[in-house]
Amino acid sequence: MIKRVLKHTFTLLNVDHVNLGPKWNYKNVISPYFRLYYIDAGAGEISDISTKLNLEPGFLYMIPSFTLCNLSCQNQLSQFFIQFFEESSDGISLFEYNRSVFKVKATKVDILNIARLLEINPGRGINRSDNPRIYEKNIFYKEYQGLNNQQNMATFTETHGILLQLVSRFLTPAIFEHKEASHIPVKILNAISYIQLNLHQELSVANLAEKANQHADYFSRLFKQYTGERPLKYIHEKRIERAQYLMVTTQMTYAEIASQTGFENIFYFSKIFKKITGMSPGNYKKQIDFVSF
Structure with a gap:
């Protein structure tokens, strides 16, 4: 019997139905969680x-975590939205090579799944109060974690199952680029996992090459061949992704986040953050507050 292990799990953050207007207009949005939309009326x-991609009724859309995107609506847009986090056993996202917006035709099962997700997860929307102070993000994320922990096993399992089904709709060969782990050299996979688990530590190409028992130049070329990026750029991107996550889920200062993500000081952290995201840490934090909360 061939066993295939599921390495990726998804946990619910928000699910709700909203009616949007021209105020829904945001540029250069980057979130540490996935966004999934089902449009039932209007356009965006x-x-x-x-x-x-045009947002139109009858379609599902997904934006993977850490995907830079723009969102807009000129007149009116009615949408179901789901936001959720991803966890993986090796720290590598299922959409590591698919940082793009996706669109698929919704099926009856998709619509029933979204309705069921709403039914078994009441009160998981964003706009439950007119007081913006209630949506101070650190309190909000603690609330999300608490709600997931309070779910009974049946609801938790069904919620995860529905999220898996919805994500699977975007994994067809026609739209999803899948790189089999078996096609990537073990030494490169080990290096990727080591980076993910040690972002707070000192990481260098020389150190990674030594662990792989390879010359630094050869290791760097091989790493780029299978990941599309040089090791240093990859390390910077993963550190900034972790920083983005910490910025919206903790009360850490920028200096603390810089230390937790392996940057020697806040100035270098800010420089790399802006280089990768196109905005300063402060502007990113403001954007997340406006878009999500």
Whole structure:
């Protein structure tokens, strides 16, 4: 019997139905969680650096975590939205090579799944109060974690199952680029996992190459061949992704976040953060407050 292990799990953050207008207009949005939309009326648009999609009724859309995108609505848009976090056993996202916005035709099962997700997870919307202070993000994330912990086993399992089904709709060969782990050298996979688990430690190409028992130049070329990026750039991107997550889920200062993500000081952290995201840490924090809460 061949066993195939599921390495990726998804936990619910928000689910709700909303009616949006022209105020729903945000540029250069980056979130540490996934966004999934089902449009039932109206029109809008989402885009990333290479793809632009019209939001139209009858379709599902997904934006993977840490995907830079734009969101807009000119007149009116009615949407079901689901926001959720991903966890993986090796720290590598299922969408590591698919940081793009996706669109698929919704099926009857999709619509029933979204309705069921709402039914078994009441009160998981964003706009439950007119007082914005209630949505101070650190309190909000603690609340989300608490709600998930309070779910009984049946609801927790069904919620996870529905999220898996919805994510699976975007994994078809036609739209999903899948790189089999078996095709990637073990030494490169080990290096990727080591990076993910040690972002707070000192990481260098020389150190990674030594662990792989390879010359630094050869290791760097091989790493780029299978990941698409040089090791240093990859390390910086993963550190900034972790920083983004910490910025919206903790009360850490920028200096503390810089230390937790392996940067020697806050100035270098800010420089790399802006280089990768296109905005300063402060502006990113403001954007998350406006878009999500």
